[in-house]
Amino acid sequence: MASKLPTSLEEIQTVMVETDVLVIGGGNSGCFAAIEAKKQNAKLKVTIMEKAHIDRSGCLAAGMDAINTYIKKGRTIEEFVRWSRSQAGGLIREDLTKSLAEVLNEPTEEWERWGLPIKHDEETDEYVTRGKWDITIRGSEMKVILAEKVREFGVEVLNRVVATGYLMDGERVIGAMGFGVRDGRFYAIRAKATIVSTGGAAGIYKPYQADSVDSHHQLWYCPFNVGSGYAMGIRAGAEMTTFEMRWCATRTKDFNGPIDTISVGYNAPMINGKGERILQKHYAHLGGEAAPRYIRANVPMEEWREGRGPTFVDTREMTPEQVRDMKIDYLNERPSYVLHLAARNHDPSKEPLEVYGNDPYIVGGHTASGYWVDVSRETTLPNLFASGDVAGGCPNKFVGGAAAEGMLAARSAAKRASETASAGSLSDQQLAAEMVRIFAPAFRQAAEGDGVTPREMEERMQRLMDEYAGGVHQFFRMNREGLEYALKNVRILKDQTRYLIARDLHELMECHEVIDRLDVAEVLLHHLMYREETRWPGWQTRTDFPERNDEKFDCFVNSRRDPATGQVQVFTRPYEQLIPGDRMKP
Amino acid sequence: MLDACCLMPDNRFLEVTELPPRVIVDKCDGCKAEKEPLCEQICPGDLMTLSEKTGKAYCRYTRDCWDCMSCVKICPQGALETRLSYQLGYYPAKLIPMMGTNRITWTSIAMDGTVERFVVPTRNEE
Numbered sequence: 001m002a003s004k005l006p007t008s009l010e011e012i013q014t015v016m017v018e019t020d021v022l023v024i025g026g027g028n029s030g031c032f033a034a035i036e037a038k039k040q041n042a043k044l045k046v047t048i049m050e051k052a053h054i055d056r057s058g059c060l061a062a063g064m065d066a067i068n069t070y071i072k073k074g075r076t077i078e079e080f081v082r083w084s085r086s087q088a089g090g091l092i093r094e095d096l097t098k099s100l101a102e103v104l105n106e107p108t109e110e111w112e113r114w115g116l117p118i119k120h121d122e123e124t125d126e127y128v129t130r131g132k133w134d135i136t137i138r139g140s141e142m143k144v145i146l147a148e149k150v151r152e153f154g155v156e157v158l159n160r161v162v163a164t165g166y167l168m169d170g171e172r173v174i175g176a177m178g179f180g181v182r183d184g185r186f187y188a189i190r191a192k193a194t195i196v197s198t199g200g201a202a203g204i205y206k207p208y209q210a211d212s213v214d215s216h217h218q219l220w221y222c223p224f225n226v227g228s229g230y231a232m233g234i235r236a237g238a239e240m241t242t243f244e245m246r247w248c249a250t251r252t253k254d255f256n257g258p259i260d261t262i263s264v265g266y267n268a269p270m271i272n273g274k275g276e277r278i279l280q281k282h283y284a285h286l287g288g289e290a291a292p293r294y295i296r297a298n299v300p301m302e303e304w305r306e307g308r309g310p311t312f313v314d315t316r317e318m319t320p321e322q323v324r325d326m327k328i329d330y331l332n333e334r335p336s337y338v339l340h341l342a343a344r345n346h347d348p349s350k351e352p353l354e355v356y357g358n359d360p361y362i363v364g365g366h367t368a369s370g371y372w373v374d375v376s377r378e379t380t381l382p383n384l385f386a387s388g389d390v391a392g393g394c395p396n397k398f399v400g401g402a403a404a405e406g407m408l409a410a411r412s413a414a415k416r417a418s419e420t421a422s423a424g425s426l427s428d429q430q431l432a433a434e435m436v437r438i439f440a441p442a443f444r445q446a447a448e449g450d451g452v453t454p455r456e457m458e459e460r461m462q463r464l465m466d467e468y469a470g471g472v473h474q475f476f477r478m479n480r481e482g483l484e485y486a487l488k489n490v491r492i493l494k495d496q497t498r499y500l501i502a503r504d505l506h507e508l509m510e511c512h513e514v515i516d517r518l519d520v521a522e523v524l525l526h527h528l529m530y531r532e533e534t535r536w537p538g539w540q541t542r543t544d545f546p547e548r549n550d551e552k553f554d555c556f557v558n559s560r561r562d563p564a565t566g567q568v569q570v571f572t573r574p575y576e577q578l579i580p581g582d583r584m585k586p
Numbered sequence: 587m588l589d590a591c592c593l594m595p596d597n598r599f600l601e602v603t604e605l606p607p608r609v610i611v612d613k614c615d616g617c618k619a620e621k622e623p624l625c626e627q628i629c630p631g632d633l634m635t636l637s638e639k640t641g642k643a644y645c646r647y648t649r650d651c652w653d654c655m656s657c658v659k660i661c662p663q664g665a666l667e668t669r670l671s672y673q674l675g676y677y678p679a680k681l682i683p684m685m686g687t688n689r690i691t692w693t694s695i696a697m698d699g700t701v702e703r704f705v706v707p708t709r710n711e712e
């Protein structure tokens with residue numbers, strides 16, 4: 001039962017927590033980070049700050065049917081880096097990817113020891129594989145299993161506490177602040193080392209499924225991952241990278257469900273309305289069925305634009321047993337897709353499954369968007385480490401990689417915490433300012449009773465981004481004039497956040513979700529404007545610069561918002577190739 | 587038809603098809619022994635909560651549901667059912683998980699009444 005929303009500063013109770021390692025966001029990556037910190041040094045106090053409940057928070061809420069990055073016997077780390085590089089159009093941080101690959105298999109094998117069912121080949125006892133880097137799991141309850149281990153390792157878990165900003169001592173991060181969405185209290189958690197693992201950002205763009213009000217969250221990516229970790233870093237002046245490499249993918253139409261389950265798992269090719277095998281017929285020069293992810297992602301949109309839609313994955317060659325296995329895969333990841341099939345009497349062995357693009361997300365586990373980190377996973381803000389979807393430069397991490405990166409960040413953070421005598425000094429002024437910023441929508445509701453609801457503001461932002469910044473309704477296409485219009489209006493919205501009102505603690509959380517999304521959207525627009533070329537059609541399509549421009553843009557586009565002025569500076573960082581070969585080829 | 591509707595805090599009834607997580611109010615006991623209902627404890631979107639007026643759980647914004655079925659899986663009374671919004675899938679298909687220690691037994695009922703059952707392991711046997 002939620003407490004009452006405070007209506008004045010005097011009513012607010014403060015909870016002060018002292019810890020050694022703070023993990024912000026208890027999803028897959030954060031839970032693995034917390035356990036690893038305890039494994040490194042059991043004497044350290046480790047605290048997870050989680051806005052939901054760690055048993056079901058983040059991307060694994062409904063489960064997962066595959067680990068899409070597992071280095072199987074006979075495959076090498078170099079091969080993995082080359083593959084990931086080619087899938088990302090030649091732009092990754094090879095140092096980060098290589099260090100991730102070195103530990104990539106550890107979490108999956110640990111999960112299995114903890115009880116996660118993974119299929120083994122009866123003859124070789126190796127994992128049963130699906131595609132080049134994928135293994136099939138029965139992951140419906142994998143997050144519950146992981147959360148049990150977090151508790152067993154003695155990690156302190158603060159469920160239902162929303163993080164809103166970092167505690168700073170000069171340039172150094174010394175923890176985080178936030179509020180309890182159940183108890184209505186202000187939280188200040190001081191830590192010797194902090195790991196941010198809050199996930200990526202959904203809900204920046206309008207989804208096409210949003211029929212008036214009834215299906216606003218029919219998203220592929222977890223709709224409760226709103227980019228808060230990015231936003232906290234942006235506000236504190238952290239360097240960010242490659243936001244313009246958006247994650248748009250081919251998804252099951254209307255449901256927005258994963259498609260690799262079918263296309264990789266069961267070799268079902270994409271076909272268009274004319275029955276043509278699209279990749280073979282129109283994209284043979286780019287690799288055909290093995291074309292990079294962004295090419296495959298953009299296929300349905302191009303077919304519709306060319307008048308050859310709708311688009312499907314052709315499941316008609318599947319046997320009834322395969323259809324049944326496919327349904328079990330979905331029950332382990334997005335069970336309601338089986339309900340979606342049932343609600344259309346859809347037999348995939350008789351009719352192909354329709355596919356379409358999704359609303360774009362900013363997700364560093366799939367593309368390279370996020371914090372600019374070093375190999376130890378430390379961000380440009382000292383003592384702040386990043387892992388999982390919030391960490392940039394290292395795409396194609398997926399579930400196994402996000403977990404492995406949590407482990408890497410925790411090894412560095414535990415070492416830092418063990419070597420640090422005192423976290424740093426708290427400033428009362430900083431605490432007071434954040435408290436006012438957090439509860440302002442509640443105070444406005446109490447004082448004025450009129451203003452802007454978080455929902456209204458979210459929908460205005462999502463429509464702007466969709467229509468002027470390359471959303472799904474614009475077939476992912478954009479130009480400078482549209483981006484400038486979106487930026488002008490996002491700035492108006494950011495100014496109008498002072499009119500936000502909240503009637504309860506849930507709405508207060510929604511207010512901060514839209515505030516955070518606006519900070520992400522602003523930086524995203526700067527990145528999209530800066531890259532005056534088209535490097536990844538679909539992920540980033542500039543109609544005014546339709547070609548790739550290697551002379552100017554074969555590099556990382558990074559940004560930093562100056563905390564003093566609010567100005568966003570955009571600049572480039574050179575590409576560093578460690579593993580030789582054509583970067584566009586696996 | 588009381589059990590086909592959701593009783594909102596203001597005693598208003600909502601139509602079934604507006605509700606992805608549908609609360610069968612005859613079955614929901616509000617988890618009286620808990621400090622808050624299990625569905626409220628678990629929902630990753632902070633959407634399930636308890637009506638003070640009725641003592642039953644309800645979803646505060648059904649449009650914000652992700653259909654992850656965490657609440658359906660954890661409900662000890664089997665009082666929750668996931669529905670897709672009608673705009674995306676036809677009435678009256680159902681998907682019901684029965685939770686066991688190491689497995690889930692799923693029952694899928696298509697819009698034409700076809701029933702399929704799937705037994706899926708969730709944990710290795712001890």
